[in-house]
Structure formats: structure tokens, C-alpha cells
Amino acid sequence: MNIKITQTDQSRISELDFNNLEFGRVFSDHMFEMVYRDGEWVEAEIKPYGPITFDPSLMALHYGQAIFEGMKAYYADEDTIHLFRPTDHHKRLNNSAKRLCMPEIEESVFMEALEKLLQLDYKWVPETHGHSLYIRPFMFASEEYIAATVSKEYRFYIITSPVAAYYKEGFNPVSLTTSDEYVRAAKGGTGEAKSAGNYGGSFLPARKAQQEGFTQVLWLDAKEHKYVEEVGTMNIFFLIGDTLITPQLAGTVLPGVTRRSVISLAKDWNLNVEERRISIDEVFEAHKNGSLKEIFGAGTAAVISPVGLIHHKGETVTLDREKIGPFAKKMFDAITGIQYGNIEDTHGWIHPVQISTAVLY
Ligand SMILES: Cc1ncc(COP(=O)(O)O)c(C=O)c1O
Known part of the structure; x- marks a missing residue:
């Protein structure tokens, strides 16, 4: 051309x-x-x-x-x-x-x-x-x-x-809340497209979450309000035991480029990676039994963003709110190292x- x-x-x-x-x-x-x-x-x-x-x-x-x-x-x-x-x-x-x-x-x-x-x-x-x-x-x-x-x-x-x-000035873990009123995307909708309207529709719930003191909404599925989907402009990962879990791409989640990079690198490091449905109850259960090690978001803007707290129906999962977990830090260093040509x-x-x-x- x-x-x-x-x-x-x-x-x-x-x-x-x-x-x-x-x-x-x-x-x-x-x-x-x-x-x-x-x-x-x-x-x-x-x-x-x-x-x-x-x-x-x-x-x-x-x-x-x-x-x-x-x-x-x-x-x-x-x-x-x-x-x-x-x-x-x-x-x-x-x-x-x-x-x-x-x-x-x-x-x-x-x-x-x-x-x-x-x-x-x-x-x-x-x-x-x-x-x-x-x-x-x-x-x-x-x-x-x-x-x-x-x-x-x-x-x-x-x-x-x-x-x-x-x-x-160092990593600043974000706090997330689920919403029982709003959804980001439903099956058959435009959730997996990066269309402007998806963002316009998310602003009211995000504003309400911020008024309640949270950084962003952790979106759940539109049908059952049970399965974790993603965050405002990030895909989400849970390190439970020695397994890295992220919601599968089934039409409602934006297929993040950073998400794909995280999955590839984790596999390179011989970590067990699961792309599957993960319910918010499973996250809370893993926290209760001590197997939930880290939660982080992945997206172009922040690359890796540690999650320090998730609020859901009056209960909270709180991780170390002051710093980033060792796995998330290793991932951040690896991706940014490749981006700048140092790795x-x-x-x-x-x-x-x-x-x-x-x-x-
Ligand atoms: C809704 C949403 N999910 C996830 C992501 C992460 O995607 P990427 O890693 O390609 O930036 C973004 C950012 O583009 C986003 O807007």
C-alpha cells in the first residue's frame, strides 16, 4: 500500500x-x-x-x-x-x-x-x-x-x-469487588471484541466499586454470577498450590496478549497451567485452606498487576496488600525483560x- x-x-x-x-x-x-x-x-x-x-x-x-x-x-x-x-x-x-x-x-x-x-x-x-x-x-x-x-x-x-x-514507586496491589447487579459480557455478546461499547457499559459499575473503596470490578459470568471472568482492562490469574489458573476464553473474556504471554512463560517454567472455569467460591475456598498463593492481573498497561484483596458478598480474600508475590514479580521481570531486549x-x-x-x- x-x-x-x-x-x-x-x-x-x-x-x-x-x-x-x-x-x-x-x-x-x-x-x-x-x-x-x-x-x-x-x-x-x-x-x-x-x-x-x-x-x-x-x-x-x-x-x-x-x-x-x-x-x-x-x-x-x-x-x-x-x-x-x-x-x-x-x-x-x-x-x-x-x-x-x-x-x-x-x-x-x-x-x-x-x-x-x-x-x-x-x-x-x-x-x-x-x-x-x-x-x-x-x-x-x-x-x-x-x-x-x-x-x-x-x-x-x-x-x-x-x-x-x-x-x-513499587507495586501497588489493587482491590477488587464482584458485582451482583451488573455484568460486563454475556455469551453471544461482544465481550471478546475490543469494542468501545464494552468499556462505556462498564463505567457505572466501576464507578460504584470505586465509591465503595475498591479499585475495580472483578467481573463474574452473566448467567450464574458464579465464575470469574476478568477485570477492567486485565485478564486474571490465580496461583493455587502449584497450579496457575486463568478463566478460559469462551466468548465473553477479551483474549489478552499479555495473558497468552503469561501462559507461555509459565509453561516454559514447567508450571501446571489451567485455562478453565474457576468459580469465585473456589477462590475463597482455596484462601480458606491456605492453597491460594497469589492473584494478579495481566494486561498491556501494567503488564502484571498484583491483586491484594477480593470482596464478594460481604466476604473478603486478603493477600499481602503491600507487595507483589514472588511468582507475579518473576513474571513481570521476564515479560518486561523481553520487551526491552534485556532477556x-x-x-x-x-x-x-x-x-x-x-x-x-
Ligand atoms: C477488557 C480487557 N481485558 C483484558 C485486557 C488485557 O489485554 P492485553 O494483554 O492484550 O492488553 C484488556 C486490555 O486490552 C482489556 O481491555
Whole structure:
């Protein structure tokens, strides 16, 4: 695909305070944009980051055909940036697109757009270990038409944002509560797609959980309110005895890229890993009989997030609320070590992007 490149003549990089990065507030100089019209993707372009204009009848605003991805680029050395499992994110984007009746994107186009954008904005990838460039690809229905039907036009963008380490002063275990009132996803719904509406629907229960003093909701299944599913933007893992257990992917849970990485590494380390239904009662029972060793979430933002407390129907499971467990820490060190290139990548998860001097400002 021919990507037209228009470079900014006014880089904003000098305004950026790399020591005070707020997640998702500042965006790098350029963005990728592509238009879907008459059954094909056309007009691929990298241009200065800036506003986009639409009529109020933009279909995405009314009928919710909007999907996105979240991934990161890591500074490896002055010539190299590492993308972590970008083709897995691409596959998930296409799966989300299929579920929402939206057009897919070819892997080669997705990768070329990412590489060219990073080569242009490589200075925005923070060099400090733990910091990274968050990458947000997203697609939405762009036909201007008020009718509850499938849009004929779409836009696809990639924007990027430099972000600080998730844990600046040591790990901070999160506290979770189940909800007996709300669910995130039901079988047959859009739970396994990364669609914008899934997040909009989760905000009210999350706000209620926060008002009660918890960090986030631990979602249970929609039918029986019995089986654990996932957390706000993380998949969940339980280390019970010597077995690592995580809910199976059965249509309602987002198939996390970090989740897959955790499972692979745990298997490499000869740990018994089970992807299966796990009830909240089983978690509480394991806590009572002393076999529950660790609970942690896994997701792109934090990589590994220790869970210090789970509240369910007036009862609580409390683990060490001050620190991360040894297994979760080992997993965090292994994944981040691979991401920054300090640990050998034996799985082919790293996609290196070379900074070509030809495109420097
Ligand atoms: C609902 C939900 N579950 C799980 C995850 C973790 O997925 P990943 O590891 O691909 O970031 C995310 C984040 O994207 C999410 O939004």
C-alpha cells in the first residue's frame, strides 16, 4: 500500500516533559489515517496529529461501530524500537472488526503503517526503562447517515502517546469487588471484541466499586454470577498450590496478549497451567485452606498487576496488600525483560523497528 507521508514542520517534542508523563494525555507529532470506501481501504496517509472533522450524523456516534487496540513500543537502543507481539494485536483487531461488521485490515498494511509512524516519531519513545510509547490503533464507522444499519464507510487511525512506568514507586496491589447487579459480557455478546461499547457499559459499575473503596470490578459470568471472568482492562490469574489458573476464553473474556504471554512463560517454567472455569467460591475456598498463593492481573498497561484483596458478598480474600508475590514479580521481570531486549526473546514476540536515518527530521 502506498502511504503518503506529510511531515510536520513544527515538532512538539520540545514541549514534552519526559519526567512527568500522564497516561494518554499527550500525543506524538504524527498519526496514521486510512479511509474505507466502496469496499476497499484507500488514502493511507501519515500526517501531523490533529483534529478530524465529521458531521453530527457520524454513524459511530449513534450505533457504536467502534473498535480499538492497545499496544506498546519500547526503546531498545538508539537504532532500535521494540514492538511487542504486534501481529497478535492485529489479529485481535480483525476479530473485533468481524464481530462488529467492520472491514478487516491486511497485516502488511497494519505493520507498514506502524513501522513508518514509529520511524517518524521515534524520538517520542521514552528512553527510561519502564517507560514506553503507548500505541492506539482504532477504527470507526464514518458514514454520515442516521439509520441503524451497517456503515459503508470507515476510518482507521493509529495515534501514539508516550507513557511513564505504570508503577513508579513499587507495586501497588489493587482491590477488587464482584458485582451482583451488573455484568460486563454475556455469551453471544461482544465481550471478546475490543469494542468501545464494552468499556462505556462498564463505567457505572466501576464507578460504584470505586465509591465503595475498591479499585475495580472483578467481573463474574452473566448467567450464574458464579465464575470469574476478568477485570477492567486485565485478564486474571490465580496461583493455587502449584497450579496457575486463568478463566478460559469462551466468548465473553477479551483474549489478552499479555495473558497468552503469561501462559507461555509459565509453561516454559514447567508450571501446571489451567485455562478453565474457576468459580469465585473456589477462590475463597482455596484462601480458606491456605492453597491460594497469589492473584494478579495481566494486561498491556501494567503488564502484571498484583491483586491484594477480593470482596464478594460481604466476604473478603486478603493477600499481602503491600507487595507483589514472588511468582507475579518473576513474571513481570521476564515479560518486561523481553520487551526491552534485556532477556532473550525465544518466542519471536519482539518485532524490532530500525530507525532509518533517511526519515529523520
Ligand atoms: C477488557 C480487557 N481485558 C483484558 C485486557 C488485557 O489485554 P492485553 O494483554 O492484550 O492488553 C484488556 C486490555 O486490552 C482489556 O481491555
